[in-house]
Amino acid sequence: MKKIVMTLLALILLPTLVLAAELKGTVAKVDKAKNQLVLKTEQGEQTLEITKSTKGVEHAKPGSKVTVKINDKDGTAKVDEIVAGG
Secondary structure (H helix, E strand, O other): OHHHHHHHHHHHHHHHHHHEEEEEEEEEEEEOOOOEEEEEEOOEEEEEEOOOOOEOHHHOOOOOEEEEEEEOOOOOOEEEEEEEOO
16 A cells, blocks of 8 residues: 555656756846746756746846756746846
């Protein structure tokens, strides 16, 4: 019974772990008209979608080092939160 409960718990939590991520880098560009944030990371430039519900947008200034918390629930990397200091 314990194995069944643990398996069900893992199946419930696994999608949440896969869908949430953090990126650290330097803000290259913020385009509020297009709702986009361009972040320079070790892997190269990443273009991410910001929304009205994104927290910490005031930290997104070109040249700022930030940690960006994103989710990919619908196949598009959307920013949940921008934290100063990367």
